[in-house]
Amino acid sequence: MFKPNSIIIYVKNVDISTDFYTKLFAQEPIETYPGFAVFLLKDEFVLGLQQADEITPKAPKHYGGFELSLSDVTKDEVDKIYSEWRKLNLKIELEPQMLDFGYTFVANDPDGHRLRVCATDTSNFA
Known part of the structure; x- marks a missing residue:
């Protein structure tokens, strides 16, 4: 059974987005890597921030939505x-x-x- 436990959003600058979500959630990410950060949301559900130009396979030019x-x-x-x-x-x-x-x-x-x-x-x- 497929039950997603995370969502990853593509961002232009992971440092700017990490700072933004740190302030928004009033919490630090639980993990950070070059080009990637992870926040624990609710009930073990996580939000990942991925540097868009570093994802494999390459992200489409338009992301979000x-x-x-x-x-x-x-x-x-x-x-x-x-x-x-x-x-x-x-x-x-x-x-x-x-x-x-x-x-x-x-x-x-x-x-x-x-x-x-x-x-x-x-x-x-x-």
Whole structure:
């Protein structure tokens, strides 16, 4: 059975991205190597940062196109995280607002990967 235990995102500069995620997560990476860093997220799930021009096989010229999402928070926690991320000068793509699926906002990391925080409304899910 395939149950992923990590996600690796390609970045332009692993040092800049490592510094960014260290501040964002308020924790140091659990491992670093030349061109690569690993953060422990939740329940043994890890986030890897890979220098895009050092990956084998070579990464496509365009990378990204996904979101890291935090959706097990309350509306008040969404606002608190938004305030904290504004203080860290994250680029905000979507200001906090109610959408069909819940109260949410979206920011970007240095490579344009989306970071979504959402108090998901599961009342209509069956």
